[in-house]
Amino acid sequence: MKLFDEQAFIHQLSIDCVIFGYKDLELKVLASQINMSRSFWTLPGGFIKHEEGIDGAAKRILEERTGLKDIYLEQYRVFGEPDRVNREVFEELAEVRDEWVAKGILDDANIGWLGKRFVSIGYYALVDINKVSPQKTELDDSVDWYNVKELPTLIMDHNEMVGYALEALRQNLDQKLIGFNLLPETFTMREVQELYEAVYDRPFARNNFQKKILDLNVLERLEKKFTGAQNKAPYLYRFRRE
């Protein structure tokens, strides 16, 4: 099936995914680069098949475009201003039409429906960045992680989408305990704190932070992490899943 098959999908409705990962003390977002006559960066996104639920569509899109399965995924906002579609992108698209038809991405008829207004459902996802290797589609020239604070300029309102996703992530970090999806299997308290500091982009006081996290009562304490300096070895923790 072509990526932009006019018959396969609900028209004027799309899904875009803000995929958060965490590495080297930085909160990162996955973006793909598409080369037309200019380069564009976009969030991984796609459309909803006629017989498919929207959550199912988001999972499929994530898997197709990044190789990720079974990850934490949440709807967070719908983007539906009438002027959110950047006409410039579609002018570029018209220019590369022949090339994309040759690649099997497009057939001639398709630009029509792609050029219409789209309302987009925003999902965000949290992944353990060490476990994933993003996959390119025939559309992408690269798929890479970018520091959320140093994102390139994305097409349309995709930068705004990231901003709202980050806001939703901050609101839900404690409440839904979703932050632990960003960490490896075991971690130190300091690593949890560093994650929070990256997400909220501000420091936390160590003692208060540790108490707050332990009071959530969701961590299981394991053995100490041996670092050489025995008496300063920190405990390892694991997220206790019910």
Add this chain to the structure above:
Amino acid sequence: MKLFDEQAFIHQLSIDCVIFGYKDLELKVLASQINMSRSFWTLPGGFIKHEEGIDGAAKRILEERTGLKDIYLEQYRVFGEPDRVNREVFEELAEVRDEWVAKGILDDANIGWLGKRFVSIGYYALVDINKVSPQKTELDDSVDWYNVKELPTLIMDHNEMVGYALEALRQNLDQKLIGFNLLPETFTMREVQELYEAVYDRPFARNNFQKKILDLNVLERLEKKFTGAQNKAPYLYRFRRE
């Protein structure tokens, strides 16, 4: 313009509104009753015009169907399972087609697009129930407030929509201070507590509750409310808007 004008709206995408009001110690939701060969209850809803943003569409729909303007409105979830549309309703619709064409609600051509799958964007709204008088459209036989705990069976997934809206309201009550939209201009602390108890459907301890609310630092204390028993007169408060 006809309510169901095929040309005017984006297809397969709708908006449904859960409108919360508070009265007589009960959290209430607005629902309309539509008589076809059977009676159906539905949430106020509608479609998005081609040149209209989704938030703007939600505001317009609310105003058209309830007479309410400038009220607190928030997207809270998209409902997009492929089987969410209840076929039974559309069979009924086919039966009353002639009557509705006579009323100007439908023209013949329209049942086609209405019978397709719809993804619906859920909004919830909070209103001061004393200030509003719900308005019927030509579609509705009645528009009434129902206790959220005693809602009639609504069409399609509308009961589920109310459930998710209530969950979103609970999550946001403190954080976004939206609860005060449900109260009249001035109120006693006891009235705030009663509102919280209705929303969360559980009792709160009076002293803790008062401290928690005052700590939010958003209320302005006014004169005492004279009730006859001078020394027990409670203070009146007003929400301090920046």
